[in-house]
Amino acid sequence: MSFALWIPLAVPVVLAALSLAGGSRQFARLGPVGSSAAVLASGLLLDGAVLAGTVPDLGGGLLRADALSAYMLTVVGAVGLVSTWGGLGHATVVPGRYAGSYDALISVFLAAMSLAVLADNIGLMWAAVEATTITTAFLVGHHRTRSSLEAAWKYVILGSVGVAIALLGIVLIYAASRGTGEPTLSWLELSRTGLPLDPTLIRAGGALAVLGFATKAGLAPMHSWLPDAHSQAPAPVSGLMSGVLLAVALYAILRIQTITNAVIGPDFLRVMLSVGGLLSLFVAAALLIRQRDFKRMLAYSSIEHMGMMAVGAAIGAAALPAVLLYVLGHGLTKATLFVLSGRILEVEGTPRIDDVRALLVRRPGLAVPWLIAMAALVGFPPFSIFFSEIGIIVAGFDAGLGVVVGIALVLLLVIFAALTRLTVAMTIGAPAAAPAPGVAAETRLDGAGDAVTGERPDAVPPDRSSHGPRLPLFLALGATAVVAFIAEPVGTLLARAAAVLGGIQ
Amino acid sequence: MFDTVYPQLIGLCTGALLLTSALMVWRHSLLASIRLLSAQGFALAALVAVIGVEEGAAEVIIVSVLVLLVKGMGLPWVLAHETRATTRTDEAPRLNPTAGLLTVALLTILSYVVASRLLRDDSSVSAHAAGIGLAMVLIGFLLLVTRRQAGSQLIGFLVLDNGIATVAFLTSGGVPLFLELGISLDVLLVVVILYVFAGRMRNKFGNTDIDQLRKLHD
Numbered sequence: 001m002s003f004a005l006w007i008p009l010a011v012p013v014v015l016a017a018l019s020l021a022g023g024s025r026q027f028a029r030l031g032p033v034g035s036s037a038a039v040l041a042s043g044l045l046l047d048g049a050v051l052a053g054t055v056p057d058l059g060g061g062l063l064r065a066d067a068l069s070a071y072m073l074t075v076v077g078a079v080g081l082v083s084t085w086g087g088l089g090h091a092t093v094v095p096g097r098y099a100g101s102y103d104a105l106i107s108v109f110l111a112a113m114s115l116a117v118l119a120d121n122i123g124l125m126w127a128a129v130e131a132t133t134i135t136t137a138f139l140v141g142h143h144r145t146r147s148s149l150e151a152a153w154k155y156v157i158l159g160s161v162g163v164a165i166a167l168l169g170i171v172l173i174y175a176a177s178r179g180t181g182e183p184t185l186s187w188l189e190l191s192r193t194g195l196p197l198d199p200t201l202i203r204a205g206g207a208l209a210v211l212g213f214a215t216k217a218g219l220a221p222m223h224s225w226l227p228d229a230h231s232q233a234p235a236p237v238s239g240l241m242s243g244v245l246l247a248v249a250l251y252a253i254l255r256i257q258t259i260t261n262a263v264i265g266p267d268f269l270r271v272m273l274s275v276g277g278l279l280s281l282f283v284a285a286a287l288l289i290r291q292r293d294f295k296r297m298l299a300y301s302s303i304e305h306m307g308m309m310a311v312g313a314a315i316g317a318a319a320l321p322a323v324l325l326y327v328l329g330h331g332l333t334k335a336t337l338f339v340l341s342g343r344i345l346e347v348e349g350t351p352r353i354d355d356v357r358a359l360l361v362r363r364p365g366l367a368v369p370w371l372i373a374m375a376a377l378v379g380f381p382p383f384s385i386f387f388s389e390i391g392i393i394v395a396g397f398d399a400g401l402g403v404v405v406g407i408a409l410v411l412l413l414v415i416f417a418a419l420t421r422l423t424v425a426m427t428i429g430a431p432a433a434a435p436a437p438g439v440a441a442e443t444r445l446d447g448a449g450d451a452v453t454g455e456r457p458d459a460v461p462p463d464r465s466s467h468g469p470r471l472p473l474f475l476a477l478g479a480t481a482v483v484a485f486i487a488e489p490v491g492t493l494l495a496r497a498a499a500v501l502g503g504i505q
Numbered sequence: 506m507f508d509t510v511y512p513q514l515i516g517l518c519t520g521a522l523l524l525t526s527a528l529m530v531w532r533h534s535l536l537a538s539i540r541l542l543s544a545q546g547f548a549l550a551a552l553v554a555v556i557g558v559e560e561g562a563a564e565v566i567i568v569s570v571l572v573l574l575v576k577g578m579g580l581p582w583v584l585a586h587e588t589r590a591t592t593r594t595d596e597a598p599r600l601n602p603t604a605g606l607l608t609v610a611l612l613t614i615l616s617y618v619v620a621s622r623l624l625r626d627d628s629s630v631s632a633h634a635a636g637i638g639l640a641m642v643l644i645g646f647l648l649l650v651t652r653r654q655a656g657s658q659l660i661g662f663l664v665l666d667n668g669i670a671t672v673a674f675l676t677s678g679g680v681p682l683f684l685e686l687g688i689s690l691d692v693l694l695v696v697v698i699l700y701v702f703a704g705r706m707r708n709k710f711g712n713t714d715i716d717q718l719r720k721l722h723d
Contacts, residue, residue, distance in 0.1 A: 123680055127687035134694045141702065146709055150718040153702050157658060160695045161649065161665065167688070168642060168669045172623070175676035183677055185684075204623055228721045287723050296723065 001049045001056040004042040005063045008073060008114035011038035016107035019100050028099070032084040032106040032236075039114050040077025046070035050496060051489055057120070064120035064188065067496035071324060072117040072251050078479070079243035079331035080110050085472040086339035087236025102142060102234075109135040109240065116248050122170050122185045122209075125252060126163070129216060132245060133159040139237040140229045151225075151232035158225040159216060166212025166252075172205030173259065191258045191502075199264050206260035210253050210269060217249035219310055220279040223303050227287075230299035231351070235342020238295065242302045242338060243331030250309055250327065254320075257313060258501050266316050273314035274404045280307025281411040288418040293351045295341050297422055298334065301377060304415050305330045305385075311408050312392040315399050320498035321491075322391025325484065329384035332476040333376045340370050343467040353422055358431045363463040367427045369473050374423045376480055378416050383477075387484040431460075511559050512630045518552035519637040521545075522671060523613065526644045526664055530605040533598060535588045535656050539581050542660055546577030549667055553674055556631065564682050572670070575689050580663060580696055587700050588656050600651045609644055616640040624676065635675040641668030655703040655713035659696060666692050 012035035019031040049056050050067040057064040065073070084106060109132055116128035133156065141152030170185065177183045179196040190197075215222035230238045257269050284304035291297045305326070312323035344366055348356050359367040376383035389412065396405030466473075483490055525545040529538050550573035557565030600608070616639035624632045645665025652658055673679055680688070703713050710717055 121684075123684035124687065127684065127691055130688075130691040130695070134691065134698060137698045137702075141705075144705070147720055149702060149705055149709065150721055153655075153699075153706070153715075153718060154721075156695065156698055156702070157649070157662070161646075161662065164662075164665055164669060168672060171669060171673040171676065171680065174673070174680060178677060185680070198626065200623055200625070227723070232721070291723070 001045065001054065002058045004045040004049070005056060005058040005065060005118060008039040008042045008077070008118070009111050011035060012107040012111035012114070016104040016111070019103040019107065022100060025099070028103050029088060031103045032110070033081065033088070035107040035110045036077055036080030036084050038077075039073060039110055040081050042114075043070060043074030043077045047074055047489070047493055051493060061120055061186070061188070062124065063115075063118045065118060066500050067493060068251070068254075068324075068500040069117050071493055071497045072248065072327075073114055075247055075328050075331055076110065076113045076117060076244050078328070078476075079247075079335045080113075080240060082332060082335040082472045082476040083236045083239035083243065083339060085469055086336065086476075087234075087239070087342065088469055102139070105135045105139055106237070106240070109139070110244075113244050113248055117251060120187050122173065122187065122190075122255075124185075126167055126170055129166075129213075129248065129252065130160065130163050132248075133163060133216075136229075136233075136237065136241060136245065140233045142234055142237070143232065145232075148232040151228035155225045155229040158222070162212050162215025162222060164212070165215070166209045169205045169207070169209030169212060169256075172201050172208065173256075176201035176205060187255055187259075191255075191262060193262045195262075197259075197263050202260055202263045203268060206256055206264075206269065207272065209256045210272060213249045213252040213256070214276055214310075217246050217253065217310075218280075218303050218306050219276040220283040220303065220307070223280065223283060226303060227296050227299040230302065230338075231293060231295040235295075235338050235345070238298070238341075239335035239338035242298070243335045246302060246306050247327045247331055250306065250313070250323075253310075254313055254323075254501055261316075261502060270314045270316065270401075273310045274401070277307040277310030277314060278404065278407055278411070280304065280310065281408055281415070285411045285414040285418065288415055288422070291418070291422060292353055294344070294353050294356065294422070294426065295338075295351050297353070297419070298337055298341060301415070301419065302330075302334060304412075305334075308389060308392065308408065308412070311396070311404060312388075314404070315392065315396045315401055317498070317502060318399060319392045319395035320501055321494040322388045322395065324494050324497055325384055325391070326388035328483065329376070329388055329480045332480050333373055333383070333385065336369065336373045336473045336476045337377060339468070339473065340366060340373065344370070347463075347467055353426055356426050358429045359427045361429075361462060362431055362460070363465075365464040365466040369466070369470075369477070371423065371427055372477055373473075374419065376477060378419050379412070382481050382484070384480045384484040507558065511555065514555045515552070515630050515634055518548050518555060519634040519671070519675075521548035522552070522667070523637050523640060526641050526668075527606065527609045529660065529664065530600075530609050530644060530647060531602050533602075535654065535660075536585065538657065538660050539584045539588060542584070542663060543577055543581035545664070545667055546575075546581065547573065549670060550577055552671070553679065556674055556678055560678055562678070565679060568679055568682060568685050571685065571689060575693060576663075576667065576670075579693065583696060583700060584656065584659065587703060597653060598651045598657075599653070600647075605647075605651070608647060609640075612643040612647065613637075613640040616643055627676075631675040635672055638668050638671030638673075638675055641665070641671055644668070653715050655699070655706060655715060658715060659699050659703075662699075663692075663696070 015031040015035050019028040046065040047070045050070045112128045112131040116125050119125045137156045141148050176198040218226040280303050284300045288300050312319040379386045393405045525541045529541050550569045553569035617636035620636035645661050648661030706713050
């Protein structure tokens with residue numbers, strides 16, 4: 001089964017090289033889709049292997065797929081597939097000259113993320129996470145406008161400084177392991193209980209490492225790069241960053257938490273993660289109420305969900321299966337929404353919520369999936385985010401963190417109201433009497449020379465096209481709707497992955 | 506013989522590291538800062554070599570050559586190349602030199618306090634010097650938040666990274682070689698990316714002043 005460990009690394013790199021080498025444009029565009037499919041297939045194979053009770057490894061244990069790694073690899077592949085496949089309709093906005101490097105960078109990004117979750121070495125994982133900063137930097141700055149340059153600069157500076165702090169933490173954890181004879185950075189070795197690790201160094205190292213990866217996960221107060229980067233990047237890239245990059249940063253936090261919990265107990269990081277999580281929920285609530293830009297709205301919603309996951313991580317063992325399910329549900333939903341937001345931006349020509357009105361009447365092909373996905377995002381059942389949030393809240397009350405989850409619940413309600421209001425403003429209602437500039441342009445294009453249509457916007461036939469592949473979006477939404485109800489094998493896998501982190505069996 | 510000079514050599518190298526960092530806060534000229542950064546790279550390589558000879562580890566000597574090539578020569582060369590292209594190489598920082606040096610002194614005291622608490626069980630010579638590494642990390646932060654030019658921010662980032670490397674070498678003799686390679690490659694690529702972005706910034710805005718990056722907000 002060890003071949004499934006190198007496939008998610010090798011296939012994307014080969015496809016990236018092919019995308020760069022040029023050749024058929026059509027083929028190059030399928031490169032990222034192929035990479036995601038390879039990652040997803042290996043993830044599913046490894047899921048099968050860990051459910052059969054084996055732990056595949058490769059390269060003398062440098063790469064290792066326990067239940068948690070296999071699950072995270074599946075998430076990377078699934079979210080990647082939705083973003084890249086759904087993003088195929090996004091062709092026109094990519095400048096032709098840079099299109100090859102765009103596709104190559106997405107493939108390299110997927111390979112780096114796979115390496116980050118498969119590496120059984122904190123240092124190697126660090127290098128992989130930093131490599132994603134490098135690939136996404138050019139993807140964020142891809143449109144080469146003034147704002148995208150600003151977003152990319154802030155992202156690279158904050159991202160690399162954050163990750164550098166994490167490196168300092170990792171260095172201290174490495175120094176703490178000198179007491180074991182042979183210093184090590186292996187997850188497997190470090191998370192064994194009863195090791196003679198220096199508690200002072202572990203405390204400092206764990207705090208710095210969690211702080212650094214929290215910057216990458218977009219937790220407040222280090223979140224300021226996130227809304228800029230997500231709103232300026234091309235839509236499929238925003239989906240990948242939100243669903244994959246933030247999730248992998250959270251994965252790193254969870255692994256480090258296991259190490260510190262074994263040495264200094266859970267209370268230390270519990271305080272840090274609770275404060276970070278609640279602060280993120282607060283920032284998201286405060287800025288969503290008055291949000292005007294629908295891509296920034298999705299970005300702040302990512303901060304909200306990462307905050308809720310951090311609260312879940314703070315609660316500890318009992319909440320971990322819910323947190324892991326959350327990672328999948330949020331990734332798929334957010335990738336769908338970002339892909340749709342890219343299409344809306346493309347056809348409407350504006351990112352402003354005020355300018356996009358009555359979408360349900362004018363463009364049902366886009367509005368219907370958008371509404372379903374927003375319902376999933378704000379936490380309506382049967383979508384899995386609902387069950388994850390309930391799971392975290394119940395586990396929080398059981399663990400005696402009633403105050404924390406109480407505050408979180410209030411902030412979630414505020415965010416629910418804000419997101420519902422913004423979604424209703426975009427989709428429901430009758431078209432404005434005077435056609436907006438975007439509509440007018442569209443009308444002229446559709447009914448060439450038909451002056452009557454131009455004057456009477458009510459007569460414009462509704463646009464039922466989905467402006468891109470429809471299947472990946474419905475697969476993603478369908479998966480989030482049913483995944484919470486599948487006890488076997490999903491429930492078993494989640495329980496085993498949580499057990500890797502010292503959670504419930 | 507080597508055992509008697511070893512503590513002095515460690516002291517000399519770390520002293521040079523701290524001195525170059527403090528001078529970078531003091532000097533406002535970008536080119537002078539780049540020369541100091543190069544000197545810092547050499548001091549770091551010397552420190553790694555001293556630790557390598559003391560431990561008798563060939564791997565650490567290879568790392569010291571790598572550090573010399575990347576931090577002493579490669580990165581300063583890239584930066585100097587970028588800086589010569591800019592019209593303005595002087596910096597108008599938010600902090601005047603006196604206040605800057607005073608802050609450096611405070612940060613150094615703070616990091617010694619923190620380091621002595623962190624490593625109180627460790628009585629080796631190198632562990633006593635680990636405070637310098639933390640001080641460099643904090644000075645790097647200081648440069649990042651007080652400088653306005655893209656190039657100076659880059660230098661702040663590199664001082665921060667040198668500080669982390671110093672902590673790593675002083676506390677545990679450095680991370681394994683393959684990781685050192687990965688980390689160096691990542692830092693190099695980040696600098697190249699920021700260099701490319703600084704070039705685009707100059708094309709679009711005519712200069713590389715970070716203060717004009719204020720368009721995106723809520």
